[in-house]
Amino acid sequence: xxxxxxxxxxxxxxxxxxxxAPNGNTLVGLLSACSHAGMVEEGRRYFQTMIGVNYSxxxxxxxxxxxxDLLGRAGLLNxxxxxIKQMPGEVAPNAVVWGSLLHGCRIHRNTNLAEHVLKKLxxxxxxxxxxxxxxxxxxxxxxxxxxxxxxxxxxxxRNIQKLPxxxxxxxxxxxxxxxxxxxxxxxxxxxxxxxxxxxVIEMRKLGYVPSTEVVLFDVEEEEKEQSVGEHSEKLAVAxxxxxxxxxxxxxxSKNLRVCRDCHSVIKLISKITGxxxxxxxxxxxxxxxxxxxxxxxxx
Ligand code: ZN
Ligand code: ZN
Numbered sequence: 001x002x003x004x005x006x007x008x009x010x011x012x013x014x015x016x017x018x019x020x021a022p023n024g025n026t027l028v029g030l031l032s033a034c035s036h037a038g039m040v041e042e043g044r045r046y047f048q049t050m051i052g053v054n055y056s057x058x059x060x061x062x063x064x065x066x067x068x069d070l071l072g073r074a075g076l077l078n079x080x081x082x083x084i085k086q087m088p089g090e091v092a093p094n095a096v097v098w099g100s101l102l103h104g105c106r107i108h109r110n111t112n113l114a115e116h117v118l119k120k121l122x123x124x125x126x127x128x129x130x131x132x133x134x135x136x137x138x139x140x141x142x143x144x145x146x147x148x149x150x151x152x153x154x155x156x157x158r159n160i161q162k163l164p165x166x167x168x169x170x171x172x173x174x175x176x177x178x179x180x181x182x183x184x185x186x187x188x189x190x191x192x193x194x195x196x197x198x199x200v201i202e203m204r205k206l207g208y209v210p211s212t213e214v215v216l217f218d219v220e221e222e223e224k225e226q227s228v229g230e231h232s233e234k235l236a237v238a239x240x241x242x243x244x245x246x247x248x249x250x251x252x253s254k255n256l257r258v259c260r261d262c263h264s265v266i267k268l269i270s271k272i273t274g275x276x277x278x279x280x281x282x283x284x285x286x287x288x289x290x291x292x293x294x295x296x297x298x299x
Contacts, residue, residue: 001032001036001284001285002284002285002287002294003036003037003287003294003295003296004033004294005033005034005036005037005039006037008029008030008033009030009033009042012026012030021055022055022057023057024057024058024060024062024063027046027050027055027057027063028060028062028063028066030046031043031046031047031063031066031067031070032066032069034046034066034070035066035069035070035073036284036295036298037298038073038074038296038298039070040070040071040074040076043066043067043070043071044067047059047063047066047067050063059091060091061087061091061093061094061096061097064083064084064087064091064093064097065096065097065100067080067083068080068083068084068097068100068101068104069100069103069104071083071104072100072101072103072104072105072107072108073103073104073107073298074104075104075107075108077101077104077105077108077110077113080100080101080104081101081113084097084098084101094124095121095124095125095128098117098120098121098124099121101113101117102114102117102118102121102134105117111138111141111142114134114138115135115138118131118134118135118138119135122135126158127160129155129160129161129162129163130163132151132152132154132155132160133162135151136148136151136152136155139151163255163256164180164181165180165181165231165232165233165254165255165256166178166179166180166181166232166254166255166256167179167232167233167235167236167252167253167254167255168236168252168253168254169236169237169239169240169250169251169252169253170251171239171240171243171244172243172244172245172248177236177239179232179233179235179236179239180232181230181231181232182227182230183230183232183235186235186239188239188242188243191242192235192238192239192242193238195238195241195242196229196234196235196238199238199265199268199269199272199273200229202268202272203265203268203269203272206268206271206272208264208265208268210228210229210261228259228261228262231259231261231262232254233252233254233258233262233266233279233281234262234265234266236252236254237250237252237266237269237277237279240252240275240277241269241273241275246275249275249276249277249278250275250276250277250278251277251278251280252277252278252279252280253279253280253281254279254280254281254282255282256281256282257281257282257283258279258281258286263286263293263297266279266286266288266293267288267291267292267293268291269288270288270289270290270291270292271290271291274290276288276289277289
């Protein structure tokens with residue numbers, strides 16, 4: 001999950017060398033390594049040998065989920081969808097599996113399949129606001145304004161609450177500081193926004209263009225309604241820059257997936273300030289250093 005796919009294969013080779021039989025969990029580790037490193041061929045091969053004579057492990061829902069994730073990220077959306085359709089009856093696809101396919105649709109901008117997936121997700125988790133918001137954003141992005149409005153209305157009728165973006169950082173005083181999107185309640189708020197403004201000036205010199213108009217389809221949950229410049233992880237990182245000693249890694253946790261704009265901004269911040277920054281979003285770890293992220297922009 002830190003993007004060290006090759007290292008996982010090396011470890012697995014050692015397991016095999018000493019003659020320890022891999023179990024289902026070993027394979028989950030391997031398949032998700034393939035997925036996070038974009039290694040489609042290897043993933044397919046492990047999945048096949050897993051079912052076959054080599055390991056004879058019965059695939060669980062996690063294994064199917066990994067395959068859908070791997071194929072979806074790589075843009076092989078039909079193949080990923082087929083994996084779901086061919087899942088045996090006793091392992092019915094859950095919201096995690098459909099969510100993986102949705103992520104693939106978002107990366108590769110497949111709105112038709114995304115609509116189908118989101119409808120499945122809404123049926124599976126009628127209380128989850130994120131699916132409604134994404135589907136309504138999707139409708140807006142393709143000009144289906146009436147469908148979008150209808151969906152918003154049905155959300156209102158069902159009294160479904162939206163989930164705001166939230167980030168946490170532990171400061172050197174041992175206290176956990178929480179930031180909401182657009183937060184101005186923190187005692188250091190003035191300094192935080194000032195630091196971000198200074199950084200944006202530096203970033204522009206490096207070619208950064210802030211995306212005031214966020215691609216609707218790209219932003220999770222409610223975040224698009226706030227200016228991207230105020231996303232909670234940007235605030236938490238700026239606070240970390242101000243509060244933590246230079247040698248310390250800035251570690252931030254976030255409840256939603258990091259958006260594209262925050263990802264490029266934090267890469268640039270790591271370059272400008274020379275700081276190590278680690279963001280754990282709801283999907284994986286991003287380790288930023290000297291303008292690069294360990295996910296290789298693949299998440
Ligand atoms: Zn963001
Ligand atoms: Zn990343």
